[in-house]
Amino acid sequence: MARATPYLASLDLGSTRTRMVIATPVPDRARWTVAGYADVPSKGIRKGVVVSIEQAEETIRQCLTEAEKMAGFEIASVHASLSGLHVRGLNGHGVVAVSSRNRQITGTDIQRVIEQASAVNLPSDRGIVEVLPQEFVVDEQDGIGDPLGMLGMRLEVSVHIVTSPVTASQNIVTSANRLGIIVEDLTLGSLAAATATLTEEEREYGTAIVDIGGEITSLAVFQRGAVRHTAMFGIGGTHFTNDIAVGLRSPVPEAERIKQTFGCVFSSLLHPNERQEQLEVTASGGRSRMLSRQVLCEMLQPRAEEIFKEIQENLQKAGFEKKLSSGLVLTGGGSLLSGIPELAERMLDLPVRIGVPMGLDGLNEELRRAEWSTAIGLILSSIRPRANHYLRQRETSWRHWLAGIKSFFSSPNSAR
């Protein structure tokens, strides 16, 4: 039986690992604490999207079983992450006349202007995932965060809109639904990770968060407290592992071990003695061979440069290269490869730090790591009031479909 007391649960379906966090409220403290969590290898997910519903269902089942066991109760709904190379971010703008006679701005005006800003023409196979208000303008006054109750004639808003193929969202929802789990909402993974890692100052003064996952790297730019730009790239930690596996003709698990234990992407960080250090690697067929750390580093560095070159070009094209006063925050498992922050700092000429999740009670050492940012951020995003709470549920096809599934499963705390 699912329990009647409140909980929040997240599902981060990653290309290499699937993670879940279950949180419960801390009495009287308006905070939430971790009650259970799990982390299992992903099957049926490629480049952030579900490619086999059966396998994704099995992956979620394993994760769910472990997390529920730790929490000591069953759950019936999750807040899930969305990713994939076909996710797109674009900016929109809307203007309406304030409707009331006394010219006081109401929730309905705000809702109307956001709806107008997000009325973009999309092909029928794409849907809007999120509409994130950036700022409002009342008559000539710009930079307004919340115009409710202000006086004015004309209300404008600029928004960031995230769109995704409808099938990508549907496949996540279906995989969870087959286990009787309702997907309450889908949030772009990098934005969830930002919720768990960025400070108020970073959001305000200009920061790019870069989530380096297994197969996807996602970028989101924050400035003046809002999301300004998002982008996805098809490179992640797996590429480094594959480069080693191919270069050394070693099995993938051995390549992964070598990468995590000895890998470095910035050779100037290594002391001359470290460069000459000889590593024993098991090649396919069981033979072993020796190589120096310097050679390993030369194998990995071009891939890391490829990632940051793409990010640099993307930021430049979007007009943010010189605007990121708070620099870059790297997160996701791929950011843990030694030398990544130093290389990024050198290539982009910006301050760089690794973002680890914060903001939930009960985060132990295992959870205070970059690969948990998205799963923890999903919980935090569902607690904090969303900027787009003014929006009515949009009549986009996948939300329509999601609503149908939700009503089928009736209440979020129904028994499975």
Ligand SMILES: Nc1ncnc2c1ncn2[C@@H]1O[C@H](COP(=O)(O)OP(=O)(O)OP(=O)(O)O)[C@@H](O)[C@H]1O
């Ligand atoms: N200590 C480490 N050193 C180097 N790489 C690491 C380390 N720990 C994890 N990784 C790499 O991080 C990657 C997985 O990161 P993460 O779990 O954030 O990805 P994911 O969410 O499964 O994938 P995606 O976000 O692309 O869908 C793997 O490629 C793994 O090799």
Ligand SMILES: [Mg+2]
């Ligand atoms: Mg991820």
